[in-house]
Amino acid sequence: MKKKIEKGTIVRTVALIFALINQVLVISGYNPLPFTDEEFGQAMSMVLTIGASLWAWWKNNSFTQAAIAADEQIRK
Numbered sequence: 001m002k003k004k005i006e007k008g009t010i011v012r013t014v015a016l017i018f019a020l021i022n023q024v025l026v027i028s029g030y031n032p033l034p035f036t037d038e039e040f041g042q043a044m045s046m047v048l049t050i051g052a053s054l055w056a057w058w059k060n061n062s063f064t065q066a067a068i069a070a071d072e073q074i075r076k
Contacts, residue, residue: 025032033040062068 022032035043060071062071
């Protein structure tokens with residue numbers, strides 16, 4: 001039976017190819033991305049903040065005694 005290549009493998013490979021092409025263009029003196037280093041830093045900060053916020057929101061965060069007791073009951 002022939003196994004298929006996972007989608008994650010393809011996405012990572014395409015991202016790597018784009019990163020390598022971008023690096024070659026930057027070294028050659030071209031800036032293929034239409035924003036400054038400062039704008040890129042701000043965008044990365046925003047992406048990290050949104051990612052951390054969504055991750056923290058998604059997790060089951062129990063603060064009250066009733067919620068903690070319910071979590072323990074579920075784990076049994």
